[in-house]
Amino acid sequence: MKREVANILKRLLPQRLTALRKNCGGRNRNTGLFSANLLQQGISTEQYLQIAGALIFRNGVRKSTHEGRNAPVISSILNRLNLSFRGPVKVLDIGASLGLDATGNLEAIEKHFPIVSYTLGDLYTELLYDPEQKLVFDQDENLLQILFYNHFVNLNFEFKYSFQRIVQCRNRKYTRRIARTYKKVKPIKTQIVKIPLIHPSVGANPKFSAERMDVFNPLKEQYDLIICMNLLQPRYFSGRMVQKGIDNLTSALRPGGALITGVTDRPRIFADGKEITLR
Numbered sequence: 001m002k003r004e005v006a007n008i009l010k011r012l013l014p015q016r017l018t019a020l021r022k023n024c025g026g027r028n029r030n031t032g033l034f035s036a037n038l039l040q041q042g043i044s045t046e047q048y049l050q051i052a053g054a055l056i057f058r059n060g061v062r063k064s065t066h067e068g069r070n071a072p073v074i075s076s077i078l079n080r081l082n083l084s085f086r087g088p089v090k091v092l093d094i095g096a097s098l099g100l101d102a103t104g105n106l107e108a109i110e111k112h113f114p115i116v117s118y119t120l121g122d123l124y125t126e127l128l129y130d131p132e133q134k135l136v137f138d139q140d141e142n143l144l145q146i147l148f149y150n151h152f153v154n155l156n157f158e159f160k161y162s163f164q165r166i167v168q169c170r171n172r173k174y175t176r177r178i179a180r181t182y183k184k185v186k187p188i189k190t191q192i193v194k195i196p197l198i199h200p201s202v203g204a205n206p207k208f209s210a211e212r213m214d215v216f217n218p219l220k221e222q223y224d225l226i227i228c229m230n231l232l233q234p235r236y237f238s239g240r241m242v243q244k245g246i247d248n249l250t251s252a253l254r255p256g257g258a259l260i261t262g263v264t265d266r267p268r269i270f271a272d273g274k275e276i277t278l279r
């Protein structure tokens, strides 16, 4: 028993120690991560991922993703799941972020079925940047980031562990003060620059189309395969909301279709109106 506890601690401790240093929002001294830097020409995919990874939205969800994150999982599930479709499949990847992960997912799915369409759905497909005021807003004009001389402030936070709230106490207090100061600020419409959140390499791929959609709102279309990875999880939403998202997505499945959701190392599969356990 003691050894089991020790093993668990050994596995957990480094993660928690890293979490101590992780930026959870609020003040960030690395101005290179201010999201308007996405507009710079010639930034590498790595920089793109880092800048987008520092973005935290009003619902506490991050844009974090990376290439090939879920493809091995999708591939392994499709190898074991006995799906058959009449024709080419219609795929929805929701919470697709920059779409970089979807490139690998598309390749994995194409090994099993021809694809007729691959939609990248996300609640946030672009940002609104006001260069005069150095402010970044989401598509609904909620202020997200403010650039100052030697730092920027993310008005939203995302905590994986509750102890992070305590560690970040001063940062939260500072951010609350800034949020109060900027409470009524809106983007100046004539000078707004739109920052697309789909990575240019993905946007240039004709196999993909991007659409703004909310995992909790009824979808306009039906799909054969829905992928929703690293969004409907307890880190971001209550159990009730996770279930609401799952119910919403399963109701958008065509007959014989499947939903793959959850987190990369704990995927969940829904088909034929029930959750499926693969051996």
Ligand SMILES: C[S@@+](CC[C@H](N)C(=O)[O-])C[C@H]1O[C@@H](n2cnc3c(N)ncnc32)[C@H](O)[C@@H]1O
Pocket: 057, 059, 061, 062, 063, 064, 065, 066, 069, 070, 094, 095, 096, 097, 098, 101, 121, 122, 123, 124, 213, 214, 215, 216, 228, 229, 230, 231
């Ligand atoms: C952590 S990222 C996951 C990205 C990708 N699926 C992956 O696994 O690498 C979560 C994504 O969900 C999006 N998102 C947040 N709330 C959403 C909602 N209510 N409906 C749809 N997408 C949402 C965020 O903008 C972000 O791009």
